[in-house]
Amino acid sequence: MEQVQLHDWARYTPVQRFQRYGLFALTALVVAWALGSVNIIWAWVWDAPTQMGDLFSRMVPPDPTHLDQILSALWETVNLATIATALAVVLALPVAYIAAQNTTPNALTLWLGRFILVSSRSVNTIIWALLFVAIFGPGVVAGIVAIMFRSIGFLGKLLGEAIEEIDPKPVEALKACGASHFKVVLYAIVPQVMPTFFAVAILRWDINLRESTVLGLVGAGGIGMILQGAIDTFNWQEVSTVLLAIIALVVAGEIVSSYLRRRIL
Amino acid sequence: MLKITSLVKRYGAGDPVLKDLDLEVPGEEVVSVIGSSGAGKSTLLRCINRLVEPTSGKIFLNGTDFTRLGKRELRVGRRRIGMVFQSFNLVDRLTVMENVQSGRLGYISTWAALSRRYPKEDIRRAFELMERVGIAHYANKRADELSGGERQRVGVIRALMQQPEILLADEPTASLDPKTSEQIMTLLRDLARELKLPVIINIHNVNEAKEFSDRIVGMRYGRIIFDGLPQALTKDAMNEIYAGVPHEDRKLEGAAA
Amino acid sequence: MSTAKDTWRKRPFIANPLLRYGLYAAIVVYVVTTFATLPIDWDRIAQGLSRAGRIFGGAFPPSFQRSELLIDGFLESLKIAILATVGGIILSIPIAFMAARNIVPLPVFYVGRAIIIIARSFHPVIVAIIFVKAVGFGPFAGILTLIVYSIGFVAKLLAERIEEIDPGPVEAMKAAGAPFLSTLIYAVFPQIMQRQIGLGIYQLDSNLRASAVVGIVGAGGIGATLANAFGRYDYDFALAITMVIVGVILISEAVSGAIRKRIA
Numbered sequence: 001m002e003q004v005q006l007h008d009w010a011r012y013t014p015v016q017r018f019q020r021y022g023l024f025a026l027t028a029l030v031v032a033w034a035l036g037s038v039n040i041i042w043a044w045v046w047d048a049p050t051q052m053g054d055l056f057s058r059m060v061p062p063d064p065t066h067l068d069q070i071l072s073a074l075w076e077t078v079n080l081a082t083i084a085t086a087l088a089v090v091l092a093l094p095v096a097y098i099a100a101q102n103t104t105p106n107a108l109t110l111w112l113g114r115f116i117l118v119s120s121r122s123v124n125t126i127i128w129a130l131l132f133v134a135i136f137g138p139g140v141v142a143g144i145v146a147i148m149f150r151s152i153g154f155l156g157k158l159l160g161e162a163i164e165e166i167d168p169k170p171v172e173a174l175k176a177c178g179a180s181h182f183k184v185v186l187y188a189i190v191p192q193v194m195p196t197f198f199a200v201a202i203l204r205w206d207i208n209l210r211e212s213t214v215l216g217l218v219g220a221g222g223i224g225m226i227l228q229g230a231i232d233t234f235n236w237q238e239v240s241t242v243l244l245a246i247i248a249l250v251v252a253g254e255i256v257s258s259y260l261r262r263r264i265l
Numbered sequence: 266m267l268k269i270t271s272l273v274k275r276y277g278a279g280d281p282v283l284k285d286l287d288l289e290v291p292g293e294e295v296v297s298v299i300g301s302s303g304a305g306k307s308t309l310l311r312c313i314n315r316l317v318e319p320t321s322g323k324i325f326l327n328g329t330d331f332t333r334l335g336k337r338e339l340r341v342g343r344r345r346i347g348m349v350f351q352s353f354n355l356v357d358r359l360t361v362m363e364n365v366q367s368g369r370l371g372y373i374s375t376w377a378a379l380s381r382r383y384p385k386e387d388i389r390r391a392f393e394l395m396e397r398v399g400i401a402h403y404a405n406k407r408a409d410e411l412s413g414g415e416r417q418r419v420g421v422i423r424a425l426m427q428q429p430e431i432l433l434a435d436e437p438t439a440s441l442d443p444k445t446s447e448q449i450m451t452l453l454r455d456l457a458r459e460l461k462l463p464v465i466i467n468i469h470n471v472n473e474a475k476e477f478s479d480r481i482v483g484m485r486y487g488r489i490i491f492d493g494l495p496q497a498l499t500k501d502a503m504n505e506i507y508a509g510v511p512h513e514d515r516k517l518e519g520a521a522a
Numbered sequence: 523m524s525t526a527k528d529t530w531r532k533r534p535f536i537a538n539p540l541l542r543y544g545l546y547a548a549i550v551v552y553v554v555t556t557f558a559t560l561p562i563d564w565d566r567i568a569q570g571l572s573r574a575g576r577i578f579g580g581a582f583p584p585s586f587q588r589s590e591l592l593i594d595g596f597l598e599s600l601k602i603a604i605l606a607t608v609g610g611i612i613l614s615i616p617i618a619f620m621a622a623r624n625i626v627p628l629p630v631f632y633v634g635r636a637i638i639i640i641a642r643s644f645h646p647v648i649v650a651i652i653f654v655k656a657v658g659f660g661p662f663a664g665i666l667t668l669i670v671y672s673i674g675f676v677a678k679l680l681a682e683r684i685e686e687i688d689p690g691p692v693e694a695m696k697a698a699g700a701p702f703l704s705t706l707i708y709a710v711f712p713q714i715m716q717r718q719i720g721l722g723i724y725q726l727d728s729n730l731r732a733s734a735v736v737g738i739v740g741a742g743g744i745g746a747t748l749a750n751a752f753g754r755y756d757y758d759f760a761l762a763i764t765m766v767i768v769g770v771i772l773i774s775e776a777v778s779g780a781i782r783k784r785i786a
Contacts, residue, residue: 031608034601039742040662048666052656079556122768124735126647130752134577136570140560173354173420176314177427178343178371183378187367191358214647217739221561231651247643362530381532389528405533 063237088151096159120153140221272322297474300484347424368426414445599743610672618680641674661742
């Protein structure tokens, strides 16, 4: 009878085990460094739950006295987001066109398009808002321009990718018909990009609605300004009213945008 | 009348895809170009309307040298050449009517194209052609809702809407089943007769080529090695076209005759 | 003589003409009234362009003189991002399970979903302000904020992943009589682990970006440095900080993309 060799069974080979432990140790090391060196007063950390409970108790019940102002500021926020998104959509089209490898006229325009998109995307809306409040002063203009600048990068990147993914065959066919460049784009490229265009525009509008709620905190208009005012005056009950209004707005925005997406696509 | 002289197409430093090619298509006839893959059939067709840029040589269509046209003149010139593609090359999301009218994009104004308000004459012509091929009831359907044969018919109409002086078809039936294939070939032949149009068809199926064309051109390694009536296409000729080495290249290849 | 039609119109997207023109009218009314009522100070805008010129003039060249401040701010943001990601992931796992219809009973599911929705509804800046008021200025508020932010994202996607798992292994374990926790570890975890790690890395990148922003309202990190610079009209320093932020974001995006591609 044959001797059956009994082996030790292990989930990972020694090398793999070494790698896993190594990775784990590295992560633990990094976390420990962060934890050890971060500027926290640990006494406050233990105190935190009490503090938060205290704050929460001061926020209930929500105070509806200035509800009319809050609602009109909410409406202003919606308009801010909508107008800014609409303008950004229009401006993003040419940028997407030159940032797509198959439609850009030359290497320079490709680089320019990509540069515009990357800069726009990498700077957060709020930082743009800081800049434009400095330029245009507090108010909705700064907010609209800030949202525009950030949205162009988001929209342009996704639209550019959609343009790069089109089927080139209809383009070839229409060139063979003798159509001008503009008409080729109009008939062979635009219809292929349409679904993505709408999906992305609606998505960005939804995101911008959320972003617009906080622009007021740096002075760029919308309901954030009322929120900031309430916080500065320690009117916590009004703060919670504003927060509830914001949740309602965000939820409504999600409902509208998923409805539109379903209808159009 | 199409006259091609000394056409050469070379990609990079390797062997040219088209080697010193001469071809004359005098008038209304259906010419089928046959040959194995890589023989240069597709390149030849695409050089005529310069979708592929010839390296050297001349291409005359009714007196105009296409190889010398600038960008704008080329666009005008391309209106005179209709092309039908293997993959139909339609705009899937647009309606059949829009696809058909896109053949007129070289003629209509930008506003008409943008607003889809096509000239009455064009619409009438489109409906006539669509009824002729049996797809008039599809005018408002999206192109991707049609079957392969129907889509190719749309492609053919699109090319005819240009009122071209010549029709090029690059493997128009390769994506179709045999029955539909025959329908399309019949259509091309009949339309060529009715409209007195010269038609050049790239085709794989030699039987279809023999049945539907007035003349057969056989290519091999970038050269034309057979040019004659379908009846003259013997088995030996076929072997030459599909497996042989052109006379001029044999000295280079050192292959036995 | 031709009996063919000579008119054709493309079927419009909204077939009902009443609805279509009604919609056009509504849009026109909306645009006109909004522009009329939106508080736009046109003079300020005109001035704005010359102000912009001054600001950009003052911003070039970017000043890296106070680079220790910059580095401190950046490191603090990095620590906030790391701790928030770790904390967020640790908390996201149980919450994700609570929000997965196929694992927990219905009432628990509703609670789990509610937690995620609340975590997502508020912009991190708002959450940051609340935490700053509750626990004071500094990175602790930032960490708490980004933990909430992470939960909103990671727990949601993880819950969706959990709901998509193959029920086969779970069934098999239950049939073998395994207790709940063991079933989780052997049948569920391996199916979600890859997604989990991918999400973790994406979230680290995301938190790094967000930490720059929450700092603006006092939650620590480089955002605070930036807000200070703006407040003191140190535009050249502000530009330097912004360039660093953008650079870090780009590097982080590239690294996280590369890592996620390798483990995919």
